[in-house]
Amino acid sequence: MLDTFETVVPGIFVDRASCLAGIIVAGDRALVVNPGDPGLGSRLWEAGVRQVEQVLFTHHRRELADGLDELRELGAAEVVVPAAERELFEHPAAYWDNANTRWRLLCGHVPYHVTHVDPIPVARAVAEGDTWEWCGWKITVLATPGYTDGAVSYLVEENGQSVVFCGDLIYAPGMVRDFYCLQHGNEQNGHRVGDYHGFLGSMETILASLRRLPLQAVLVPAHGEVIAEPQAAIDLLDERFRAVYRNYGSISALRWYFPAYFAHVQGHGEFLPEQETFPLPPNVIHVSCTTWALVAENRRALLVDVFGPKDLAAATKLVETGQIAGYDGIWITHYHYDHMDTVAEAARVLDCPVLTDQVMAPVLECPTDWFLTCLSPNAVQVDHPTADGETWRWENYTLTAFHFPGQTLYHSGLFAVPDEGPSLFFAGDAVTPTGIDDYCTWNRNWLGEDVGLAYCLKLLRELDPDMIFNQHVEVGFRFSPEAYEIMLDTLAEREELFAAMLPWEHSNFGTDEYWVHTWPYEQQAVAGDEIRLEVRFFNHAPEMRDAWVAPLLPEGCESEPEVLRLPCRARAESMAVFTIRIAPDQPPGRLVIPFHIEFGGQDLGSFREAVVAVS
Ligand SMILES: [Zn+2]
Ligand SMILES: [Zn+2]
Structure with a gap:
């Protein structure tokens, strides 16, 4: 038997x-x-x-x-x-x-x-x-x-x-x-x-x-x-790890911040040389930390990101000292807390609207809905969610907003072309003079010809700004045509190296933890309430795949339906929607609901969860 x-x-x-x-x-x-x-x-x-x-x-x-x-x-x-x-x-x-x-x-x-x-x-x-x-x-x-x-x-x-x-x-x-x-x-x-x-x-x-x-x-x-045969299996793992790491290190943005950390990778294969940098032009002010300002001819300004109270104070001081006449808006480059923790307060104090990419706006507006790295619990009302490619005039500039899935999937790009002078691109944390920012897998950096950083690099190459700005880099910079070639070639090679090491149909399943996630991740409910919970699948495979999902509920809670089977379109998001009734006698406190998930015929067990704060 x-x-x-x-x-x-x-x-x-x-x-x-x-x-x-x-x-x-x-x-x-x-x-x-x-x-x-x-x-x-x-x-x-x-x-x-x-x-x-x-x-x-x-x-x-x-x-x-x-x-x-x-x-x-x-x-x-x-x-x-x-x-x-x-x-x-x-x-x-x-x-x-x-x-x-x-x-x-x-x-x-x-x-x-x-x-x-x-x-x-x-x-x-x-x-x-x-x-x-x-x-x-x-x-x-x-x-x-x-x-x-x-x-x-x-x-x-x-x-x-x-x-x-x-x-x-x-x-x-x-x-x-x-x-x-x-x-x-x-x-x-x-x-x-x-x-x-x-x-x-x-x-x-x-x-x-x-x-x-x-x-x-x-x-x-x-x-x-x-x-x-463990020996051969481990040797192969060792060899592949090192090849992946060399590929990663050769174009990493992190080399700008921590050059010593990558010293052992240097000299192996194509290594992106540090790119040309420029002192800041007079219309770009590094206010403090990750907070910047784009200044118009009449000294009105657009704030780009606001981290903490100190940075807001520095921005206010620029107005008090007359360097800036006032702020017309706050642009947010991405949802990481070191770029937006104090934006809500800044918008109130400076009395100006908040603008950012419409894909990121839901993360800012209701952070409890999400589980993401570097997420701040401080919600921000986005007054103007911008569409990808949306263009408008502001003072002596033509501004264009982009969805810019660089350092994270929830990231924007702002292209500012003044009537006279160099064109400027605010790239958030996506790139530095040594390459691309993808050192944290928890940020959802996708590999593929027209997604993630490859998409961002192609957009930058096409726009060809005179200066690129990263919120953590105190100079402007630009990439040479050869640099774009090196980075795009390295990313294409990376996709193959990752694929060989990861047992998924596409390597993004093995690097993008949130390809399947619950939404909202966290919500409040009263015992006896009915709540809505979604399980969202981003199918990185090139074809339709079936998903199967079931919440694993404690005694007394019920779900409608109990189980869902859904077809997931290729390279798109699909969602399974459940209505869950919290048990009338559910004790107050944190209720964690795991979801049992199968995808493409693979049983993943209780792979994800959602949190309900029961009162
Ligand atoms: Zn960041
Ligand atoms: Zn940052």
Whole structure:
């Protein structure tokens, strides 16, 4: 009956569903590693297992525990977890109630929001070197951080046979499951960056963890393929990681801010030379920090971004000292808090309208609807949401607004052409004199010929502004025709390099975490209320794909419909809409509703969630 499962070595099996669950069987008893699939319990029962004695977790991702409740019906299994992640199993509310994991996220993304909803009682927390025996098998714990900080692997041995359950360190030879979980602070060449700036920051940790595994063992990852030849699989991963990193570093905007950090990448292949820079022209004032002003002939001005109260004070002072006659509007380059935290206050104090791209406006107007990195809880009323390419006259300028999916998908560009003098492009944080800003996967930078930064670069090349401005760079700059070529070629090569490493139909599924997300992410409700919840899918695949989605509700809550199957158009957003009735006796507090998701025939488990603040 055990032939329902795939044999790894005699006595050890995997169940291949939403994840690769490991099963060790002794008579009618079993030990399970990462029980991600809700159907696993019944399959074990049918295979003759009557008692699951231990359940081991390699790391704390929520969907790896989707099958745990069902296993509990097969006996009171002891749950074993990595000691470093114990709190995330036993007290997940501490994560959900922490504002630092929700707002202005630069680092609070790690440990990661695909976190358990209900507490999971832990029988044993284990760490490096712990060993025990189960039915003749020797189990040894190896600390293998990388996919998550506290992850462990389990080496299981008997009579010369050995298997390592290695979590999500590797997916298949030369592949990892995604890049967005590998975004992490790290140090290179003596320069340290935080999580936000650490693209593939977990790469070295992952490789070091993999190199610690006994190479005669068979590797069983939490997702992907059983790996019979670990050495070759890890070597290929190492080689591909380094090729991707060189490609990334060669045109990174971050080289402008932290040149030392990339010193080891320099000299490998095409490396974008630093581009020509210019002192600021008299009609562009760097007010303070990320706050800038575009000044007209009559000294009226347009503010570009307002970060904090200090920056607003600096802008006000320019009026008091007569350098500026007054402000006619505030343009927002993108939704990151360091560009708009005080915009609402500035609009009131300076009595001027707020303008920005219409794609970004909903994020600014109701931030609780979204879960995005660097998001501010301070809502901003956008008085004039601009259409892509919308042009208008303001004083001695012709201004054109653009949707400019550069550093983030929710980003604008402003092209200002004065009647006389150089043409200017306010590019937000999208580019610097050393290249493009895509060091944070959480920002949703898409790869593809006419999306993301490739789209932005083509637009800039066509507009050919005399000077480009980045809100963090205190000079103007421009890209040479060769620079555009290098950056676009590098991006095209990158798409192929990423695709080879990521097990998705398009690499954007493995870099854009929010290709599927709930909306609104967070809302308020009273017990007994009916609320509307959407699950939005952006299908990065070149063809139509089917999605299947179901909310996982606590007792007493109901959903209409209970399950939705929907076709998702290629390269477009589709949404599944649910009406959810909150139980009349739902206790006040934070209700986290996970959604079970399947896409393109792939079961992703409880991959996303929405939050309801019940009062
Ligand atoms: Zn930014
Ligand atoms: Zn910024």
